[in-house]
Amino acid sequence: MSRIAKRFAxxxxxxxxxxxxxxxxxxxxxxxxxxxxxxxxxxxxxxxELGVPFTDPAADGPSVQAAGQRALKxxxxxxxxxxxxxxxxxxxxxxxxxxxxxxxxxxxYGCETFSRxxxxxxxxxxxxxxxxxxxxxxxxxxxxxxxxxxxxxxAPTTLDDRLPKVVGTASGFIYHVSITGITGTKSPTxxxxxxxxxxxxxxxxxxxxxxxxxxxxxxxRKIGALGDAVVVGxxxxxxVRDSLDAHGKANPxxxxxxxxxxxxxxxxxxxx
Amino acid sequence: xxxxxxxxxxxxxxxxxxxxxxxxxxxxxLMPLILEVEKAFRAxxxxxxxxxxxxxxxxxxxxxxxxLYFAERLTAHLGGAKIYFKRDELNHTGSHKANNCLGQVLxxxxxxxxxxxxxxxxxxxxxxxxxxxxxxxxxxxVYMGATDVERQKPNVFRMKxxxxxxxxxxxxxxxxxxxxNDALRDxxxxxxxxxxxxxxxxxxxxxxxxxxxxxxxxxxxxxEQILEAEGRLPDTLVACIGGGSNxxxxxxxxxxxxxxxxxxxxxxxxxxxxxxxxxxxxxGSPGVLHGNRTYLLQNEDGQIQEAHSISAGLDYPGIGPExxxxxxxxxxxxxxxxxxxxxxxxxxxxxxxxxxxxxxxxHALAHVCKIAPDLPKDHILVxxxxxxxxxxxxxxxxxxxxxx
Numbered sequence: 001m002s003r004i005a006k007r008f009a010x011x012x013x014x015x016x017x018x019x020x021x022x023x024x025x026x027x028x029x030x031x032x033x034x035x036x037x038x039x040x041x042x043x044x045x046x047x048x049e050l051g052v053p054f055t056d057p058a059a060d061g062p063s064v065q066a067a068g069q070r071a072l073k074x075x076x077x078x079x080x081x082x083x084x085x086x087x088x089x090x091x092x093x094x095x096x097x098x099x100x101x102x103x104x105x106x107x108x109y110g111c112e113t114f115s116r117x118x119x120x121x122x123x124x125x126x127x128x129x130x131x132x133x134x135x136x137x138x139x140x141x142x143x144x145x146x147x148x149x150x151x152x153x154x155a156p157t158t159l160d161d162r163l164p165k166v167v168g169t170a171s172g173f174i175y176h177v178s179i180t181g182i183t184g185t186k187s188p189t190x191x192x193x194x195x196x197x198x199x200x201x202x203x204x205x206x207x208x209x210x211x212x213x214x215x216x217x218x219x220x221r222k223i224g225a226l227g228d229a230v231v232v233g234x235x236x237x238x239x240v241r242d243s244l245d246a247h248g249k250a251n252p253x254x255x256x257x258x259x260x261x262x263x264x265x266x267x268x269x270x271x272x
Numbered sequence: 273x274x275x276x277x278x279x280x281x282x283x284x285x286x287x288x289x290x291x292x293x294x295x296x297x298x299x300x301x302l303m304p305l306i307l308e309v310e311k312a313f314r315a316x317x318x319x320x321x322x323x324x325x326x327x328x329x330x331x332x333x334x335x336x337x338x339x340l341y342f343a344e345r346l347t348a349h350l351g352g353a354k355i356y357f358k359r360d361e362l363n364h365t366g367s368h369k370a371n372n373c374l375g376q377v378l379x380x381x382x383x384x385x386x387x388x389x390x391x392x393x394x395x396x397x398x399x400x401x402x403x404x405x406x407x408x409x410x411x412x413x414v415y416m417g418a419t420d421v422e423r424q425k426p427n428v429f430r431m432k433x434x435x436x437x438x439x440x441x442x443x444x445x446x447x448x449x450x451x452x453n454d455a456l457r458d459x460x461x462x463x464x465x466x467x468x469x470x471x472x473x474x475x476x477x478x479x480x481x482x483x484x485x486x487x488x489x490x491x492x493x494x495x496e497q498i499l500e501a502e503g504r505l506p507d508t509l510v511a512c513i514g515g516g517s518n519x520x521x522x523x524x525x526x527x528x529x530x531x532x533x534x535x536x537x538x539x540x541x542x543x544x545x546x547x548x549x550x551x552x553x554x555x556g557s558p559g560v561l562h563g564n565r566t567y568l569l570q571n572e573d574g575q576i577q578e579a580h581s582i583s584a585g586l587d588y589p590g591i592g593p594e595x596x597x598x599x600x601x602x603x604x605x606x607x608x609x610x611x612x613x614x615x616x617x618x619x620x621x622x623x624x625x626x627x628x629x630x631x632x633x634x635h636a637l638a639h640v641c642k643i644a645p646d647l648p649k650d651h652i653l654v655x656x657x658x659x660x661x662x663x664x665x666x667x668x669x670x671x672x673x674x675x676x
Contacts, residue, residue, distance in 0.1 A: 108574030155301035181461035
């Protein structure tokens, strides 16, 4: 059983909702970012979404854009992200790690080589924002062969006619984008989300993680109740930003600040 | 009609591919909308009423057909090939951009969309979009890199006069590619009522094909006009390339005329060897950005690099996917032209033809100046004068060290 499948199975057994924490790999610098990564499971993250920085993240709001730019400035790259995962796996072989990003860095790495290297480093799944099912066979086939899950995004605009195509070849879990918009901007309402998640359930048995626009423990609890897990990204990377000094360097308390926030968000989700 | 099997004009396929280039690399939120745009475009394409409207405004409002002008003094000055300008700079709004905006705004109306967004570099596409939004009474928001807002002030003011809202984009390099990112972000957040008018023959399918469809009026007219003037097809076509909409518009009707040599002039900025340029084909490699696979300026990690060109309209690290395919097929030759060469051509054309070209076609003109002297006098060369230079006079003055 894959780490992702096992984690969601365990959550189900425990009758709990999962908490998925997003960080941008290399933000604000590679070492601090690794310290945050290492601390995430202990702070309550059930699944880790590790953002691979890209110069042109067209689906992301200002917070995640800025986090990616800080990471790139600090020298982050696909190879360094895989290194981080490899080091993480030396101490944690259970918490699933999903890489989230855009296709070009993978394409340039080479889809087959990347899939092999990512799986060998200990990556469990891929969320490639700008790779809809119509375009993803180039990556999906080698990724599946390497044992990586292809986590698909669904949106409020993904209707019944299209859902079979989107979820049909998905694996791991479904990442439901709760709003029509970019990360960290609008917030969803339970009333609007519920019928959309119900529709999604009719098309898939995979666990459903809900993200985009979830910023507080209270939201994590409310939104978490609708799906199997809730994702928070912008609020976490904003905490990184708020813990930088005037020169953009990490303040001494940054890691514990960020992990403290993650703990409170995770507690919110776990109460759902 | 050309034989499809031996045609350079049959692309894209149903998935929006020109060979390996093109496609629809967009977030899931946009995917249903992109498919809806394609469906609506197909319906419009096959609807004579849509084209009747397009033709009406193209003729009475834009001023088509644009003349094909024999540049007699430039021809004599260079002493070789016979040079014609396809004068799309005479269009209402001052560039070829009007052809595409007219088509897409009509399409948006057909789709029942009530709000228009666009990105712009030099401001020509923004002005054209704002113009048709004024004409058809639609609210218009234009995303423009903060750097470009600064260097294209006259166009910024024109757009405001036309009633558009200008959003200066400060993320990334604050130029055209970042404006496109922010326009996409706006679209994702406003899928229900908003239509995104992409200005060049790039982006996710069906945009490259759709923009080509509206721009190919340039080549169709040029073909007819040169046959009338010379009784035969031209020997060479030259156009400048940023995303490549004016170029594909001129080239496409000639792609299967195998004796017509076709050349695209890319912006080489301070020189391709300096790394400060916008020549995606000469100095880039295939990658995926803004919804399509195409030649891009990027590093070994797949991060997009900033482009540089004196011309804001060419200052883009990518190129339309059909151009990437035509380059790989060897059908079109893509050549680099530097800022300096474009500036020289800009001044030459102003002085001896009385036409102040935009800095974008000044790149095409610079290449014409390089090749024409060595070509025989009966060699017919058609260059796309795709925009006028009024918008550029301030930045050219600055480059020449002239205080206004």
